[in-house]
Amino acid sequence: MDLATIPLIDQHAHNILQPEVAAQYPYAAAFTESYYPEIIHHHAHHTLFYRRSLRDIAALLNCEAEETTILARRESLGLEALTQIYFQAANLEAIYLDDGLQPETILPLSWHERFISVRRILRLEQLAEQLISQSPDFATFLDRFNSEIDPPPSGVVAFKSIACYRSGLHIQPVTPEVAATHFEQLKQFSTQPLRLTDKPLIDFLLQQALLVAAKYRLPVQLHTGYGDPDLDLRFANPLYLRHLLESPQYRHAPIVLLHASYPYMQEAGYLASVYPQVYVDFGLAIPFLSISGMREAIRQLLELTPTTKLMYASDAHSIPELYYLGAKWGRQLLKEVLEQAVIDSDITIAEAEAIAIAILRENALSLYQSVH
Ligand SMILES: [Zn+2]
Structure with a gap:
């Protein structure tokens, strides 16, 4: 099987950093989820991911x-030539970008569009933070929030929530009255820039957005599984989403569990296998894990996940290398896992080929198609 010729839809990634900002960080900072200087300066160079990636990058840059x-090679090529090299080597057809990660430090969507087709993912908590600061009272805020997302702005193919980071996935029902009280407290005590960490308010707003998403059949991407230490990994287990998944009013909002829910792959696969609205991707787990870890992540997801519900993503951010590393290892390990499934007699070789195309592009195209 040769998956190199299948153009990828990268259904969840982030913008590249402005070169001036990137220059302030060590290169290895883009290869770790930690923000602690001791890790970035002393330990991030010593992961299996980083050692492997240096060889992958050198092979491509011919050094x-x-x-x-x-x-030195990066410096002499410059960011635009580098981006061109990596995007081309990745054989990408389109990238869907969540531009809500440190918005003041990243290059705009239009910059990326010079190299590739781009779609936007709207980060709900970032929108809420902007609007809370600008709104005198809860009613005004809620009105503005709803009018920003309903109808979804043109070019937006999905909403994204980082509730997992801020307060965990154990999302509970919240009445507008309770949300209003928490809004008032936040206005009174918060410092600028405002950072939304209030759980009842986050849960309330996510559920407002799910109602809109259900109305338009717009996918909602949820951070699940590991990430930087701002999150409590115990509450990043997607099994905590039961209340949302069981609520009939959100049933028509497709939910995409991001990052293979690592290390909760089997839990994510289970949810995708029983709830019609649940989809899964394997970004971040690929390319961040060791090779055997990446293989195991895809293998565990496929224990139960219907092959119509698993999607490729890189979760690349900051530097163009990560889009390429995700693509290279996503293709390679999907191929290995599917070939093993053929040997095991789970599937035929013809089925394996069709499944690869579905996971690398077609599932994303059909899920997000209705909103293009
Ligand atoms: Zn992400």
Whole structure:
């Protein structure tokens, strides 16, 4: 099986950093989820992911696999040429970008559109933070929030929530009265810039957005599983979503569990196998894990997940390398897992080929198609 010729839809990634901002961080900072200086300076260079990636990058840039040599080569090529090289080597057809991650430091969507077809993912908590600061009272805020998302702005193919980071996936029903009280408290005590961490308010707003998503059949991407230490990994288990998944009013809102829910792959696969609205991707787990870890993540997801519900993503951010590394290892390990399934006699080789195309592009195209 050769998956290199299948153009990818990367259904969840982030914008590349402005070069001036990227220059302030060590290169290895883009290869770790930690923001602690000790990790970034002393330990991030020593993961299996980083060691492997230096060789992958050097092979593509045609230089020695040493960080200093790679940095010099990057410098001489410049960000635009580098991006061109990596996007082309990744054989990407389109990327869907959540532009709500540190919005003041990233290059705009239009910059990426010079290289590739781009769609936008709207981050709900970031929108809420902007509007809370600008709104004198809860009624005004809620009105503005709803009118920003209903109808979804043109070019937006999905909503995204980082409730997992801010307060965990154990989302509970919240009445507008309770949400209003928490809004008032937040207005009174918050410092600028406002950072939304209030659980009842986050839960309330996500459920408002799910009603809109259900109305338009717009997918909602949820951060699940591991990430930076701002989240409590215990509450990143997608099994906590039971209340949302069981609520009939949200049933028509497709929910995409991001990041293979790592390390909760089997839990994510189970949810995708029983709830019609649940989909899963394997971004972040690929390319961040070791090779055997990545293989295991895809393998565990496929224990139960229908192959119509699993999607490729890189969760790439900050530097163009990550889009390529995700693509390279996503294709390679999907191929290995499917070939093993053929040997095991789960599927035929013809089925394996069709499944690969579905996971790398067609499932995303059909899920997001209705909103294009
Ligand atoms: Zn992401």
